[in-house]
Amino acid sequence: MEIAIENKIRYHKLYDLYGSLLTEKQRSAFEYYYLDDYSLSEIASLLNVSRNAVYEQINIATAYLEEYESKLNLLIKTEKTVSILEKMKRLSKDSDALLNLIQELEKME
Amino acid sequence: MEIAIENKIRYHKLYDLYGSLLTEKQRSAFEYYYLDDYSLSEIASLLNVSRNAVYEQINIATAYLEEYESKLNLLIKTEKTVSILEKMKRLSKDSDALLNLIQELEKME
Numbered sequence: 434m435e436i437a438i439e440n441k442i443r444y445h446k447l448y449d450l451y452g453s454l455l456t457e458k459q460r461s462a463f464e465y466y467y468l469d470d471y472s473l474s475e476i477a478s479l480l481n482v483s484r485n486a487v488y489e490q491i492n493i494a495t496a497y498l499e500e501y502e503s504k505l506n507l508l509i510k511t512e513k514t515v516s517i518l519e520k521m522k523r524l525s526k527d528s529d530a531l532l533n534l535i536q537e538l539e540k541m542e
Numbered sequence: 543m544e545i546a547i548e549n550k551i552r553y554h555k556l557y558d559l560y561g562s563l564l565t566e567k568q569r570s571a572f573e574y575y576y577l578d579d580y581s582l583s584e585i586a587s588l589l590n591v592s593r594n595a596v597y598e599q600i601n602i603a604t605a606y607l608e609e610y611e612s613k614l615n616l617l618i619k620t621e622k623t624v625s626i627l628e629k630m631k632r633l634s635k636d637s638d639a640l641l642n643l644i645q646e647l648e649k650m651e
Binding site: 450451453454501504505507510513514517520521524525528530531534535537538541 | 559560562563610613614616619622623626629630633634637639640643644646647650
């Protein structure tokens with residue numbers, strides 16, 4: 434599997450948002466591959482399954498992540514929120530109370 | 543089924559957030575029951591299935607909604623965000639630019 438770096442970054446972000454909705458199997462195949470950078474063969478031997486089974490779990494996992502995003506749009510919303518919060522910070526330099534609230538919102542994204 | 547009004551309100555909110563993740567069947571049973579206030583028997587005859595099948599679909603739907611919330615916490619986050627935004631509005635009465643940004647964030651919740 435050859436994966437463009439932009440896709441990799443996107444999957445990382447989607448996994449942060451929706452990883453909890455995947456099954457244990459999907460999560461471990463995904464994490465070994467996308468977070469720890471193991472090869473399919475290495476993961477197959479770590480999980481004691483075929484290389485093909487690993488490949489399928491990873492594909493199912495990324496398909497689910499994209500499906501959740503298409504239905505809930507949390508990534509789009511989060512990126513929009515972060516950009517609005519940046520603008521707000523620039524506008525409220527003189528108010529500590531406002532900056533504190535903005536920081537509270539930032540922690541939630 | 544006797545449902546406390548607080549549960550009803552909670553299910554409405556959860557449905558707004560996660561309804562898109564339910565199946566077509568779960569959605570229609572849920573909507574007839576919780577949004578349109580039909581009885582189980584009325585829904586059974588509308589969908590041409592048994593009263594028991596309707597009861598099960600509604601229970602499965604609400605169980606899924608609660609499961610999604612336990613994993614993604616969007617309701618908790620949304621309510622927290624709304625309350626922070628209220629406080630920010632009070633603090634930024636004199637800045638139109640800030641109020642506009644706050645309104646943009648409000649639209650996203």
